[in-house]
Amino acid sequence: MPDEKVVMEALNRVMDPELHRSLVDLGMVRDLKIEPQGKITFTLALTIPSCPLREHIAEDARRALLVLPGVNEAEVVFGAMTPEERSAVLRTAAAAPLPKINQFNKVKHLVAVMSGKGGVGKSSVTALLAVTLARQGYKVGILDADITGPSIPKLFGLPPGGLRGGEQGMLPVITRLGIKVVSANLLVKAEDTAVIWRGPVISGAIQRFWNDVLWGKLDYLFLDLPPGTSDAALTVVQRLPIMGAVLVTTPQDLSALVVRKAMAMLAQLNISILGVVENMSFFQCTDCGSSHEIFGPSHLAEIQEAAGHELPAVRLPILPAFTALADAGKIEEAAFEAFDAFVPLVMCTS
Numbered sequence: 001m002p003d004e005k006v007v008m009e010a011l012n013r014v015m016d017p018e019l020h021r022s023l024v025d026l027g028m029v030r031d032l033k034i035e036p037q038g039k040i041t042f043t044l045a046l047t048i049p050s051c052p053l054r055e056h057i058a059e060d061a062r063r064a065l066l067v068l069p070g071v072n073e074a075e076v077v078f079g080a081m082t083p084e085e086r087s088a089v090l091r092t093a094a095a096a097p098l099p100k101i102n103q104f105n106k107v108k109h110l111v112a113v114m115s116g117k118g119g120v121g122k123s124s125v126t127a128l129l130a131v132t133l134a135r136q137g138y139k140v141g142i143l144d145a146d147i148t149g150p151s152i153p154k155l156f157g158l159p160p161g162g163l164r165g166g167e168q169g170m171l172p173v174i175t176r177l178g179i180k181v182v183s184a185n186l187l188v189k190a191e192d193t194a195v196i197w198r199g200p201v202i203s204g205a206i207q208r209f210w211n212d213v214l215w216g217k218l219d220y221l222f223l224d225l226p227p228g229t230s231d232a233a234l235t236v237v238q239r240l241p242i243m244g245a246v247l248v249t250t251p252q253d254l255s256a257l258v259v260r261k262a263m264a265m266l267a268q269l270n271i272s273i274l275g276v277v278e279n280m281s282f283f284q285c286t287d288c289g290s291s292h293e294i295f296g297p298s299h300l301a302e303i304q305e306a307a308g309h310e311l312p313a314v315r316l317p318i319l320p321a322f323t324a325l326a327d328a329g330k331i332e333e334a335a336f337e338a339f340d341a342f343v344p345l346v347m348c349t350s
């Protein structure tokens with residue numbers, strides 16, 4: 001059986017999720033009993049007896065105890081602190097706030113990838129931007145800000161549930177090329193679990209992915225924003241230190257119109273447009289060699305005109321081989337020739 005010191009050390013690793021301090025530090029562990037048959041019992045003195053997180057804390061504590069050799073049962077009895085104890089604990093927690101996780105993060109360029117409407121290839125372009133820069137040796141990350149429709153993990157073949165909490169915060173999942181990825185899909189256990197959250201919760205989640213993830217040092221962090229100019233997208237763009245946005249569109253009339261809407265929104269927010277990607281712009285027939293504009297003629301010239309100045313722009317073809325790689329989670333093997341010239345212009349790396 002472990003002795004009291006070992007048990008207290010194990011409980012010292014269990015954090016109060018609100019006060020961000022260990023149960024032991026907060027004086028919440030009382031009346032510890034270690035029975036020779038392998039049972040451990042203690043009283044968890046709560047700051048508020050009806051604390052909604054009490055089961056969660058108790059479960060964390062039980063788990064920490066049950067991994068100790070010789071322990072086969074762990075019982076947590078709920079107790080309460082006196083009002084004096086409670087004020088003392090809250091005072092201590094407030095007096096010495098933990099260093100904010102983002103003090104460890106140094107993100108040189110935060111770049112948003114936006115589209116007016118869905119399904120135009122925004123996530124694919126986000127992934128391709130990251131892949132192109134990672135291949136050139138830059139340190140890159142992707143924050144999948146499409147909380148309710150996350151698709152970045154699938155493009156990289158990352159299984160659900162891969163995010164880990166470290167001592168200092170949430171740790172991103174790392175792809176084969178070394179790209180750091182954080183997505184709501186990596187939090188849930190099954191890929192098809194629907195994430196049903198509303199506007200304020202969504203922008204809160206994105207903010208937490210920015211604040212509470214240990215991104216470390218990055219040259220570029222890409223934000224794959226939800227489609228459209230919704231509230232959630234707006235709030236995020238306003239709150240984070242975004243360097244600029246890459247707009248993604250397709251040649252459809254409606255798509256060009258919504259891009260102009262997105263441009264107007266960015267102008268209002270004083271965020272510069274770094275470049276425009278016209279995706280699925282044409283199809284290069286491998287048999288006859290000629291190019292077909294499946295979704296209609298390009299609107300790039302029009303978009304450039306609306307911007308009032310020349311913007312770096314690129315037309316990406318419809319490439320069935322690309323869809324196949326994306327579907328197989330192998331986007332890191334994909335390449336668009338035209339993209340290699342475009343990325344340095346947008347990211348000012350040339």
Ligand SMILES: Nc1ncnc2c1ncn2[C@@H]1O[C@H](COP(=O)(O)OP(=O)(O)OP(=O)(O)O)[C@@H](O)[C@H]1O
Pocket residue numbers: 115117118119120121122123124125146149151227279280316317318319320322323326327
């Ligand atoms: N240039 C391309 N050639 C072939 N297939 C493509 C191309 N661009 C994107 N696709 C495919 O089109 C589909 C939609 O792309 P993607 O998920 O990147 O769009 P999105 O704008 O992020 O969508 P959503 O609005 O749902 O987030 C995917 O199946 C993707 O593989």
Ligand SMILES: [Mg+2]
Pocket residue numbers: 122123124146149151
């Ligand atoms: Mg997407």
